[in-house]
Amino acid sequence: MPRGLALLLVVLLTGCSIPPGAAPTPATATPVASTPSITAPTPGPAPSRGTPSGSAPATPTRTTSPSASTTTRPLAGRTIVVDPGHNGVWTKALNRQVPAGNGRTKACNSSGTAGGDFAEHAFTWATGQALADRLRTLGATVTLTRPNDRGSGPCVNVRAARTNAADADLLISLHADGNLAKGARGYHIIVSSTMIGGGAVERRSMALARNLRSHLDATSTMPRSTYIGDGTAIHARTDIAGLNLITVPGVMLELGNMRNATDLALQRSPAWRASVAKALAAGVVDSLD
Numbered sequence: 001m002p003r004g005l006a007l008l009l010v011v012l013l014t015g016c017s018i019p020p021g022a023a024p025t026p027a028t029a030t031p032v033a034s035t036p037s038i039t040a041p042t043p044g045p046a047p048s049r050g051t052p053s054g055s056a057p058a059t060p061t062r063t064t065s066p067s068a069s070t071t072t073r074p075l076a077g078r079t080i081v082v083d084p085g086h087n088g089v090w091t092k093a094l095n096r097q098v099p100a101g102n103g104r105t106k107a108c109n110s111s112g113t114a115g116g117d118f119a120e121h122a123f124t125w126a127t128g129q130a131l132a133d134r135l136r137t138l139g140a141t142v143t144l145t146r147p148n149d150r151g152s153g154p155c156v157n158v159r160a161a162r163t164n165a166a167d168a169d170l171l172i173s174l175h176a177d178g179n180l181a182k183g184a185r186g187y188h189i190i191v192s193s194t195m196i197g198g199g200a201v202e203r204r205s206m207a208l209a210r211n212l213r214s215h216l217d218a219t220s221t222m223p224r225s226t227y228i229g230d231g232t233a234i235h236a237r238t239d240i241a242g243l244n245l246i247t248v249p250g251v252m253l254e255l256g257n258m259r260n261a262t263d264l265a266l267q268r269s270p271a272w273r274a275s276v277a278k279a280l281a282a283g284v285v286d287s288l289d
């Protein structure tokens with residue numbers, strides 16, 4: 001098989017997230033993309049979608065602002081690290097083991113999942129660009145963990161090191177999931193319960209996750225995950241190197257299931273990605289007040 005085709009198959013067949021306790025997923029020709037849910041699907045009540053009340057919103061009243069810059073550029077002086085998950089190119093060399101925190105090791109990076117011809121790395125890159133643009137508009141300095149969508153690095157531990165070196169206020173890592181369970185869709189937010197920053201950083205990361213969820217629920221047309229998080233859209237894990245190894249608050253977003261046609265249509269939409277960027281940036285602002 002031509003090498004290019006083989007690599008494409010690897011990309012298409014390899015899932016994104018790894019359940020806690022599972023071995024890191026090497027990219028092989030074996031279809032392993034169906035990442036089974038680690039929690040049973042919960043048919044409980046639908047999460048609140050932040051729908052408006054029946055009454056019309058009050059007309060905003062303009063009052064004298066003490067500083068226009070704090071309202072138009074609320075992130076001035078802040079540094080945010082945006083991590084577009086995975087790499088433009090995947091090779092077997094990325095299977096090498098690197099420190100993942102709390103004594104674990106894991107692969108330098110995985111290929112990520114895909115929906116049709118739309119690879120996860122391309123989705124995270126496009127979404128990361130939209131998020132970086134939005135954050136900069138709000139005044140932030142943005143550091144990306146990879147410079148383009150063509151290279152084969154960096155490893156997950158290096159991304160964490162870059163976050164720490166950036167003296168950042170927080171990290172937003174962008175991913176999408178690949179789950180073949182029927183009807184599995186929606187977004188969820190991963191937090192680490194084993195961060196080297198300790199309990200204080202973990203609590204601030206959880207607060208960040210809740211703020212991001214609040215804005216996603218209010219503005220995004222993608223629902224909370226139907227298959228992870230029991231309707232909370234928040235999932236604590238111990239195996240995420242990029243979160244375990246950072247000293248500042250950070251979360252990883254799984255922005256939908258690329259194996260679900262409805263989610264994939266959203267992920268392909270620049271307008272939807274822009275709406276997500278706006279929601280995430282608003283959540284960032286709330287988290288740094």
Ligand SMILES: [Zn+2]
Nearest residue numbers: 016085175176
């Ligand atoms: Zn991923």
